Amino acid sequence: HMHRWPQKQFFFCLQAAQEGGQTPIVDGRLMFKGLRPDLRERLREKQLMYVRNFVPGVDVSWQDFFRTSDKAEVEALCAKNGMDWQWLEKGGLRTKQVCPAIIEHPDTGESVFFNQIQLHHVSCLEPAVRDSLLSMLGIDSLPRNVYYGDGTPLEDEVVEEIGLLYERTAVRFPWQEGDLIMLDNMLVAHARDPFVGPRKIVVAMGDMIAQSAVHSMTS
Numbered sequence: 038h039m040h041r042w043p044q045k046q047f048f049f050c051l052q053a054a055q056e057g058g059q060t061p062i063v064d065g066r067l068m069f070k071g072l073r074p075d076l077r078e079r080l081r082e083k084q085l086m087y088v089r090n091f092v093p094g095v096d097v098s099w100q101d102f103f104r105t106s107d108k109a110e111v112e113a114l115c116a117k118n119g120m121d122w123q124w125l126e127k128g129g130l131r132t133k134q135v136c137p138a139i140i141e142h143p144d145t146g147e148s149v150f151f152n153q154i155q156l157h158h159v160s161c162l163e164p165a166v167r168d169s170l171l172s173m174l175g176i177d178s179l180p181r182n183v184y185y186g187d188g189t190p191l192e193d194e195v196v197e198e199i200g201l202l203y204e205r206t207a208v209r210f211p212w213q214e215g216d217l218i219m220l221d222n223m224l225v226a227h228a229r230d231p232f233v234g235p236r237k238i239v240v241a242m243g244d245m246i247a248q249s250a251v252h253s254m255t256s
Contacts, residue, residue: 043242044143046222051237053212058232060218061207062225068150069139071202076195080138084186085152088179091130095170096180099130119248135186140251142223151223155200157183160193203228212238223251 048060069077091099100106103114108124115122120134140151155161159182162170170179184191203226220227222242 041245041247043222044244044246045242046220046227047241048216048218048220048227049239049241050212050214050216051239052235053214054232054236055234056232057230058212058236058238059209059230060212060238061203061209061228061230062218062220063203063206063208063227065149065151065224065226066147067206068199068202068226069148071206072150073198076198077139079185083138083189084135085138085154085191086133086135086184086186086188087153087157088182088184089130089132090125090174090178090180091132092125092174092178092180093128095174136248137251140223143246143251145224149224151226154183154191154196155203155228157181158191158193158196160196161200212236 072080089102091097091102099111103111105111105114111130112122114120115132118134120132122133123131125131136152138150138152138154140149141147142149159167159171159176159179174180176182207228209230223246
């Protein structure tokens with residue numbers, strides 16, 4: 038959730054898995070159209086708040102994430118990227134950033150469901166991992182979580198509904214060695230299915246686009 042994203046992603050199959058390992062792709066335009074109208078408007082209006090807690094020894098460190106150990110540089114990066122920050126006890130850091138849940142595609146002008154709810158929401162963690170983190174850290178100090186843009190909880194049932202829509206909308210294909218796929222990263226979401234045996238898919242990305250160039254669909 039920095040101030041820019043890659044607009045293009047390339048996937049190349051060096052070795053396909055013996056079983057599974059597909060890369061489901063989902064058209065964000067279909068996701069937008071498939072959302073319940075009331076939920077679509079709620080997400081459009083409220084947007085999303087991504088919260089990161091960089092706790093020493095848990096997940097990634099803020100030094101690795103920001104690629105610096107200079108707190109002043111971190112604060113400058115946060116300010117540049119529209120992120121609030123708070124230094125915590127024992128060398129930790131909390132950041133908050135409000136981002137759109139729905140965008141207008143910069144090339145086509147179409148409405149696209151474009152966010153990282155599935156990557157950040159606590160309900161998307163494996164149950165054992167979720168229970169362990171909640172027991173150890175509490176809901177407010179999880180390494181990552183996502184809320185509505187006003188800071189109110191994003192309901193588990195809403196995240197489940199979105200997950201089911203992703204599954205219904207996803208297109209899957211069996212990888213074959215030598216396959217190359219190019220995706221518009223702002224139009225298409227992707228995931229990875231479980232797999233058996235060795236698997237190697239290499240990824241490249243580029244054509245960065247600034248958040249300021251992307252119109253948030255908030256009206």
